[in-house]
Amino acid sequence: MTDTQINSYRNGPDEDGRFGIYGGRFVAETLMPLINELAKAYDEAKADPAYKALMDDFLTHYVGRPSPLYHAERLSEHLGGAKVYFKRDELNHTGAHKINNVLGQILLAKRMGKTRIIAETGAGQHGVATATACARFGLECIIFMGAVDVERQKPNVFRMKLLGAKIIPVTSGSSTLKDAMNEALRDWVTNVENTFYCIGTAAGPHPYPQMVREFQCVIGNEVREQMLAREGRLPDSLIAAIGGGSNAIGLFHPFLDDPGIEIFGVEAAGRGLETGEHAASMTGGAPGVLHGNRTYLLMDEDGQIDEAHSISAGLDYPGVGPEHSWLKDTGRVKYISATDDEALAAFQLCCQLEGIIPALEPSHALAKVIELAPQYDNNHLMVMNMCGRGDKDIFTVAEHLGVTL
Amino acid sequence: MSTQTRIDKRFAALKAEGRAALVTFLTAGDPDLETSLEIVKGLPAAGADVIELGMPFSDPMADGPAIQASSQRALKAGHNMSKTLEMVRQFRQSDDETPIVLMGYYNPVYIYGSERFIKDARQAGVDGLIIVDLPPEEDEEFCIPAMQGGLNFIRLATPTTDDERLPIVLTNTSGFLYYVSVLGITGTRAPDTTDVAAAVKRIKEHTDIPVSVGFGVRTAEQAEAIAATADGVVAGSVFVDAVSANLDNKPAAIRAVHELTKNLASGVRKAAKN
Secondary structure (H helix, E strand, O other): OOOOOOOOOOOOOOOOOEEOOEEEEEOOOOOHHHHHHHHHHHHHHHOOHHHHHHHHHHHHHHHOOOOOEEEOHHHHHHHOOOEEEEEOHHHOOOOEOHHHHHHHHHHHHHHOOOOEEEEEEOOOHHHHHHHHHHHHHOOEEEEEEEHHHHHHOHHHHHHHHHOOOEEEEEOOOOOOHHHHHHHHHHHHHHOOOOEEEOOOOOOOOOOHHHHHHHHHOHHHHHHHHHHHHHHOOOOOEEEEEOOOOHHHHHHHHHHOOOOOOEEEEEEEEEOOHHHOOOOOHHHHOEEEEEOEEEEEEOEOOOOOEOOOOOOOHHHOOOOOOHHHHHHHHHOOOEEEEEEHHHHHHHHHHHHHHHOOOEOHHHHHHHHHHHHHHHHOOOOOEEEEEOOEEOHHHHHHHHHHOOOOO | OOOOOHHHHHHHHHHHHOOOEEEEEEEOOOOOHHHHHHHHHHHHHHOOOEEEEEOOOOOOOOOOHHHHHHHHHHHHOOOOHHHHHHHHHHHHOOOOOOOEEEEEOHHHHHHHOHHHHHHHHHHHOOOEEEEOOOOHHHOOOOHHHHHHOOOEEOOEEOOOOOOOOHHHHHHOOOOOEEEEOOOOOOOOOOOOHHHHHHHHHHHHOOOOOOEEEEOOOOOHHHHHHHHOOOOEEEEOHHHHHHHHOOOOOHHHHHHHHHHHHHHHHHHHHHHHHO
16 A cells, blocks of 8 residues: 555555555445445435435534634643644534534434344443433433443443433453444343444444544544634644544544645554553554454454553544554555653643643643644744543542542 | 365364364463473363463463463463474374364464464464454454465454354354354353353354354363354363462373363264264
């Protein structure tokens, strides 16, 4: 792939759901007809103006889009370099970018006549967004969540319950996000008739990576318009945190074919890449096959999946969306990483200088803004995706700072 | 296939005998390599006609709690792909006829190296493969090279595989077709034998290759009922449960699996007389 001239970075996936060697449909036979049905239903929905109109209406009046593009003036001054903008997706209803995707999938599920929605969640943000949309549209909602995460994300667990969702704590494997995804897949093969699997990130079998990306591209499309209106030109660099990578691909994708724009994805380096306790599957992993797609994974030499580690439960996953794997290999996007400690420091700086409590996920991107911004002059326009708010993280942060609440 | 594998020969011989095959599944290396090998070595004498060995994987998405736990036990005991192949090699020293099928998920195979795996599996004495997460849509990836390498590629069909899809599933299937009799994961629901009979009949309208039926088979009576219509009966979780119930007494685990095998084999053989 890297040897040949690429005309566009925006044409993937191909008809087999591949981005280069990545992606695909690595699922059990029971699920294959369902995935094909989903792909067909999604294509039909995309071609239906009524579906798009309904989606746009809910994005405007329920989610609160467009989200602002905010000039983080004090942070920019403090760093002394690039002019830093935040894309404020933390201001969306439910407090993160997750709702953009959930809304698209839930409206699709309604069209398909599905009555039962299942989803996996790590930090609980995707679970909360899914429970929210299910409440709004009167659908049964079952959320699979690793037992470890249920314990460390109690406020979100309670939120989901208030919204009427049933939470199933998953105790198999390492009891975290990857196991929640396994359990959701097990549920899906058991309840194929009435159930829609609402995947939370741009990963999984085709068509999920493409579908989730297209729902999240609202972020990048808005940035494009807003920056043109604001500065009369496109940004010079983009930066976003990567767990599965849905907020990042949503910001990046509309700009992939603008050659002058530098793009950075920030993975979670946990306690440090050298410790082995991290969630940086592209920086520290290798290509493998899990959860329906080929992508970079953290695993041992026998192909057994390793546990990931990050202070941010939302980045605590041993894989990444397949399109990111391809963008890494082609070199179009630079993937770097930030440690738990760097993210914590960035979290606090943002609170102090901008009056914004960021989620720990975008705090990883912010940590690299702090590093990169001073390397540019003040004509450089840098956009960071503030993909979630930090209210959910204050307990984790307090614990790390040695504060008892 | 130009040459017959042990699987082809075994199903042909049983067809001539007028009975179905008993296909037994166990996870390789569960609870440890030595015990697992002893269990497998005794299976043919206890009445197993085809042996399926699970290649342990950390994230078995299509398996129920029993087989998930067996994978974890094997991995904890230090099992890996090379040891699974070594088990087959050792088994072949005393048995050159009983077919062996390796079953599992693609990642450990992919990381071992697909070409290297096909070559090493063949040399060790493996006859067929079931890779749960490689549907026909991914045939170029591994199924076709495996068949060219002389291994049967056994595909799963499920109640969601309709008449339109069945020919796609059958295209590159060899050895036998594994019909998953229930929607869901391994070992959790019992099959409805009336539905099974109808499904086998439907599949047989599309193919001449043998059809084995599994998922949820636990008793001699179920085995007998399925053997009356299918060419093979697959049982797995019931054996894995017998291992997990005897973790503190390994000789008892070995005996328990072999007793269960005899029991299910008697069910399969009874059906032939009907």
